Amino acid sequence: MSSLSLADVFRARQRLAGRVAHTPLVESPSLSSLAGVPVYLKLETAQPTGSFKVRGATNALAEIAQSGVRRVVTASTGNHGRALAYAARALGIEAAVCMSSLVPKNKVDAVAALGARILISGRSQDDAQVQALRMAQEEGYAFVAPFDDLRVIAGQATIGLEILEALPDAATLVVPLSGGGLFSGTAFAAKGIRPDLRAIGVSMARGAAMHASLAAGMPIAVEEVETLADSLGGGIGLENRYTFAMTNDLADEILLVDEPSIARGIVHAYRQERLIAEGAAAVGIAALLEWRIAAGHGPIVIVVSGANIDMDAHRRIVMENADA
Template structure:
């Protein structure tokens, strides 16, 4: 991805300005006590669609609209689809979102409520992508990948700019890791501005495709399993062009969490931080609670990626 540069990230920020929130960075006294250094939470939960995905989707669709594209489609575990539907509606584009039967109903309903055409296909992200590519071939849609796309990555990378502008002495950034769009974008921007920043990716132990791919030295297929961190599910694509190499280049530590640990993070967020978060957004907090992060040298930032959890599930976990 040699053509990708920091200039692309600043261009993305200009393109999404006014359509996407510059999100708060707030200190967590509870997590700071455990970590022994200041811990700050980057709250992507306040985005209009409830997750960071709005950044990448908005940048990608705005670029496509400039090129005259009118119909877009994606495959999603929920949050990217919701972001694409929101961005498409604001830009006047037709949108279709393909999702597997594993995607929680609340996320499917949220996409439909934004006016996108919803297609349920198979039981994995890979199945949903096959259906999305059929719509490209047969109905003339433009495909917008959920993570492995330069414009999507550049949009997510704007989080890295905001973190280092707000907290220039940041020593480490903890990022939920799935297909790598968020991680590779934030890491790319952060390490070009502050090369010493330590980048940690955190994911679930059940069906972690990027972890398996990094271990194998190439993109590999994994079985997609049910997990509290459903937004981190799905493969990275055997023909991955960008995020695998960028993640491998920039990752300093990779942490796997079991389901009990993810649940503890969700509960902690609610009881101590007064935040309702989904499992994927809780993993950074879980890693601090479990004391599995390499010893931080200074201020630590955790990206809290989204709040789109099924509310009944949240009640059962948090006892609310």
């Protein structure tokens, strides 16, 4: 597969049927009142691994399994590794996951609980990816990229199909943006059906690699630092093949939100929506709470990408933002 087509996305959906959740799309009365237009939340928190990543990982591994490969390796900030381990266990494939020392312990433990081999390397996803590629070369593992892989992108793109089937008049998609697999996949599918639809990517202000790369006109290295949106950390790869160009073509706007705003998004999700959302999943809510999303383009759909936050950290954030 040298490029992605809508046919690939529909094939991915068939491949995922019965293996991942068709997640709810629910209206948020509080955010709708604030925005002045209907606002809906696409709850990828309902996936069996707690995040959207299970779509791409399952689609990729289902294809790989057909070729007889029995060992796979990846690099991850946590959620992709958990998804790969989950999909590998279901398909009877051995999985190894390379992660950096910045990955929260709860995410490392969740991957290990699914039977994957864990390797901690360096202080960035780029460091972890070097380790994963070395294992692929030296130990015979098949490498599955966390985002820059058309099979992974096609799996994530099924979110776009589900959104438009449930809400055909959606006008604006608000999607967390990191390496670009979720954003480019969701926007590709949705805009392939509705070219007039607006797609907004949202990243954290600290270490937003895709935003910096787009500003530079090419993939660049960005220091990975600690952030509440840890799942959005890491680079996009200096030799990025797909998601840089796709995000550049598909993004109508990219917004950055700071750490206090991400905390407010987490707290709003908990108090007003009764949702546990990790920092990366709360960036879209944070952007709307900051009045950063033009309300004239509604209905708005915000992808809430995952729930895999350390619960002690979540409790602390909620308590520290009691007046938010």
